[in-house]
Amino acid sequence: MDNKRLLLAIAISVAILLGFELWKRPGVQQQQQAQQQAQTAPTMPLPPGTASPAPTANNESPARAAAEHLPIDTPRLSGSLNLRGARLDDLVLKNYRETVAPNSPLVRIFAPREELAPYYAQWGWTATDGRTRVPDGDTDWTVQGAGPLGPDRPVTLRWDNGQGQVFEIGLSVDSNYMFTAEQRVINSAAEPVQVLPWSRVRRERTPTTAGYYILHEGFVGVLDGRLQEEKYAAAKDAAAKAQGGAAGTALEQETTGGWAGFTDKYWLAAIAPTDQSVRMRAAFRHTAEAGLPAAAADRWQVDFAAPAPIQAASGATATFSTRLFAGAKEVRTLDAYRDGLGITNFDKAIDFGWFYFLTKPFFYAIDWLFQVFGNFGIAILIFTVALKALFFPLASKAYKSMARMKNLAPKMQEIKERNKDDPAKAQQEMMGLYKTEKINPASGCLPILIQIPVFFALYKVLFVTIEMRQAPFFGWIRDLSAPDPTNLFTLFGLIPWTPPEFLHMPAWAIIMGITMFVQFKLNPTPPDPVQAKLFAFMPLIFTFMLASFPAGLVIYWSWNNLLSVAQQYYISRHERAERKQTKALAST
Template sequence: MGNDKTNMIVAIALSLVVLLGWNYFVAAPRVEQQRQAALQNQQAQSQAQPPGVSPDGVPSPAPKEGGPAAPVPGTNPSAPEPRDAVLARSPRIRIETPALSGSIALKGGRIDDVKLKGYHETVDDKSPEIVLFSPAGTETPYYAEFGWVGQNAGPLPTNDTLWTASGETLSPGMPITLSWDNGAGLVFRRILAVDDKFMFTVRDEVENKGAGAVTLYPYSLVSRWGKPHTQGYYVLHEGMIGVLGNDGLQEYTYDHLAKEGAYGGANTKGKAWSNVTGGFVGITDKYWAAAAIPDQQTPYTGAFTERTDGRTQVYQASVRADGRSVEPGATLASTQRLFAGAKEVNTINAYEKNLGIKQFDLMIDWGWFHFITKPMFRALDFFFHLFGNFGVSILVVTAILKLFFLPIANRSYVSMAKMKAVQPEMASIRERYKDDKMKQQQAMMELYKKEKINPVAGCWPVLIQIPVFFALYKVLFITIEMRHAPFFGWIQDLAAPDPTSFLNLFGLLPYAAPDFVHLGIWPIIMGITMFVQMKMNPAPPDPVQAQVFTFMPIIFTFMLGSFPAGLVIYWAWNNTLSVIQQYVIMRRNGVKVELWDNLRGTFRRGAGKNAAAKS
């Protein structure tokens, strides 16, 4: 039992080394490889776009037997055109809100031009705003579409239908009505409204002025042309996402969707859920998302599909309600919603609560440990609104967590202090029974019992830190609130690595440091605090374990160099508080703090080895 504490700490540390090493040496190169492949694919597509490729080529959800046919696919130019040129081809109504700008095409009635105000591509406020939606014909079409499919209804609105608008600008409190007469007895109207954030409300109406009844099926979809570049981390989902009634959360990566069975048409694969009520379907990125949201009380069929045409993939999340008959002289109405914007936590939660969207909070990937990550974010957000800085919020929350776990940590450090006080007796026992390990262990156990020492108590501070570390990592990685959130000095984005590098003397030399060896100021500070914390305790008697403990701060320093700066700041601050806490407890228990002696011993051993090597 004498080495149980040390062995457990080593096991935990090595587990962390394996996890972090996998991320540093395997996951990060894989992400870079995927990024390069995506870039090459994008360049190839722009140089030689195959004719007939269409982002509209995905059929709507497969109807029931005897149901309506899918909408006729549109066509795309043989080569993508500049975004502004495509937007100019169709008459449009403007979208202007505090959070969004863009336009809606009167030809086809699609919402296919959306930019996010206040969100830029880089930390520079002068950099371009984030473009979420782009129309068909551009390099990466991404849009939302609403409409009807039906039987014996005559012409229905298509991608080529030219709607008439009641106004020129869609803004909060100022809805727009689109109208179109099919010339066969049906008049279609679409009332579009938008709030001050990211939610569109779309009410489709059909007035039957003909002589016979018709059956129509309302649908909505979000369609994305081309497989986007994804981060590729296991802690983050990117791709198709939805909550489909009692079937709950459904997540499909782009690659996973391509492995599904045939669905709905040629070259199309996918998955459908029939007769579900409540929820949403959509496509999510790390920070942005688009989701089709049906009426929460009406049954519908939800589907994720992928259609392949040559080297082009079209991904679609869609919903279709059951068919309803429209008698002559009657009007049929269907109300659906579209979320298109940033995944702001408070905004998402407000939509779930105020609009009754089932489990809409799952649009944000809180993960399996949501019971830790959600409270962690709420605490950080609370102190952010108090201090105006997420970096300061991290420091405050870390200190509060230290206070919360103070009783457990105190018992651990007291036990460690007692362990240190009996080191001479432990050394004597090892020497006395060096040839009889069983008697040595028995003597150690008697010593622990006599001095009321728990040999594994020192592991608790490490074990407690693991879920907190993971929760903070998750929050920093997935929440848009942390994106481009500054701290002080050179840290302008807590969700990105420390931008400085020791290879160019932290910016003093006039050249950029390579990304594969990224080691900034804060990771070095973290490594120093970790080194000091370890030197608060005596070195393990096992030489191998002692070497592991010596090199662990160096290993962690390089590994955390590519981690979000906010996480590194947390770890450095937590180490500092732990050193102070352990120092106070050891002094209270009358145990000599041998920090400086251990540090001097470390450097003396290093100097001695160098002298021996020279001789």
Template structure:
């Protein structure tokens, strides 16, 4: 009875792992959409605190949300044609290529030199930012807003540059005179990674004081394709002072109340100090970062521009009064690049950006996912291969949990040693389950056996499995990271498929039945591990254990190859560990008998059950 209970608990745990894994990684996006819809309905029916008044006070900004005035996209042209049409300052750093438009002064042309669309280094570079007039405008803009100031720089302003190339350690200065007494200067610098520094200055050459508000924004035209996984946030992201991390999907913004004007919806936070606002994809992001010591208003907005939805992350600084003959300035930063873990962390540390590390979606279980990544990253730098790092980290985890696993396997070994006595108890008490259970408990107490100890290795493995999946899924370091042989991307599924004999047959197998080499290896290791134990006497349990490796094999067929490699390696180590412990405890290893028994005709009747 005790062994039955243990087997049943393990079977339930494995079944739960399947169900949880499938729902968490595959089916949950639909659940998340429903949850977001409920949140949106709730938000739409509530009022928003701290939203700037649509009717600003005298001297205040004409529009409390910068950059949301109508600006029709017009005809769409090829990206190269749009970039070539207007004068620009070239961006050329070790990590970035692109340009800054002198018309508008926007940072609107950025591609990533070290990242490509596929594993082939000759494939096109990742394009992050693009100007208006292209199919998918996505840009950063900085400047001033106010009233009674004369013309202020906007998207149509033509600036004058003092250089032709922006490079690391080589800033450029843009200049614009509004002809009404205000001289604007914009000094743009960039480091060797992904951080721009933008210093806006205004000199008042007129006879009256003016009130100006510095702003920065990231604007994206059109809703991009999103993967829609619950474990990944894509859309608006920011850390807004004491309000902490704020994440809004593109669909979420559509249900927010009007903000600033009737065509703009969104969410605003006032009196914020520290943090950032931006737009994030799975691996890339663009975010504007205000002065970390000055108060500002941060907002996420959506507006309709013709048939196009425009999504923005905005920062609006406090008023600066510029007296005649005086100068005002505001410094902001722009992150535009890949969400590399070490780069993000260094920016947080060196620039003092509040919780900038949350730009990477570590999730609720960050206390597991972050250390998991750190361990993988350490061994990657040691061995130069993330696949090898996964193998080494798995070995380290097995060593760390060795006392628990040993205790579990020893208890399982004792269970096997008393199988004859357990069978005798079943025969002695027949259908009297109460007496049978009492006798079993006495036997456990006498032999010092914990009947549920066998569940611990499975339960320990589940959070590790989830953490590794999260790391493989969200961190750009895993993107296009090769292992050996045919695995050139640990973050993607095994590209081989048994249906076309792993590429030998000249046709592409359907993704629905994708089953590669590594998932099959994983299934075999799981099958062997289960066959280390005697077959459960209950036919239902036996069927569950028989089909469990098959279910896992097909389920993990579409999972990242790195995760499948981990599972296969972990199973292999568990088999070795269990074999050694069983032999040390003088318990027969059932593996060979179970394997050979699969090909023999099983005897019928009551004795067959007893012998099993």
């Protein structure tokens, strides 16, 4: 009865999995449609003493001239900064495209508020003395310095409030993805002034996320040396439940240095204090605009501010400096910023997971092999051989034990038949047989348990590192980080139709299933017939489960299975030869 329940539970689990795949796609499509139908809405209220909200395009006077833009041009970025409100709201990555198609659009990091998914960075001040005019989202800044903004071409944004204070934002950018902004208040009035400077990154829509449990997307940062991660749903709940703090605050704390921002699977927009030894106030915020569809109503913000207002004495200048990263989460680029600029744990913007101590070294090993062989697929295959060599002693011990158990299968079956009415005695005789033959029936589990974190770490490398994104292999595999595009149910492209997602059965998944079936055949058959049937279906179950996994991981698993089959075959053959030799010596 217990075995029947086990099989029924497995069947129900598989049915739920397939049913979820059918349900998930319409849900994603509905979310995307809601985002497309949404209109640009007003900005969310900022926390007290942080900033004044910028007006929407709908609130601007029709007679007012269009805002001017400062061009941005670096080896890896292009775009512009909106001089109305000092918003960096147009940024494109020159080295990355949306798909593998050569004419695919370039990946866009930031987009202006007039578009469907506004996403931008901004710098500003809040007046805390009740009398000083400060720039806001409607302020038109002037540019000092020749544009476009680029490496070795810094510019300064300038605005005079007419009260004796001049506000400036000195902007520079390096050859990768890091901007530096120095905010200055130059006070020529007779009295000192107090202002609170801030910098922020805002998203005015909830982005469509990949939705994988093992991948973090949303708020991320390192504050006082501790990694902080909040998915959008969790941050929304935390902001709604916040008591005693600013409305819409999911997290707010003072920190020495650190950084915070928004992370997508491959992209990051984050703020960090230029001086990592100073105290700052960092926050994750969420509010919702009334009267809009759910996907379009959310307003998300990360901001850094001075922990207290700064004072500019008469004839003095007060400054506040932060950095902005907006670009691709390249491992070595983030490492360089961590080490060169001292940004604490900046490399942890990449979600390497619990097995960080394995995942990151795995990446470096595979990336080094890629530099040697020029193909990430080949690098994965060679790395797999190295892993097999590393685990060879453990695997050999396990395979020898399984080979001996397979040779003992007839004797074990004979014991079961002889004691079919006395299971306890049958178990006792089997344990005696194991002891006589010096076999540990559980010895095959240890290598598997040890290799689980290894497999998961490799999965993370393939799944989260941008270096693997759109990396080709051979033949039809043009992106190792994406699922194999072929499908058995279209006869690999001969039938012009699009099957449901759960019927996606690519060529490499079939190859993997065949290798797993051969590997299982080399293992001893479990004595329990129900377990034997269950194990017989495992290759088929895993074939369907891995069909939608990244092609690189399926290729790894297939290659790993082939190496295991070769190793098992060699050990089994060697074990049979030893047994024959032992019998021959015994007979003489």
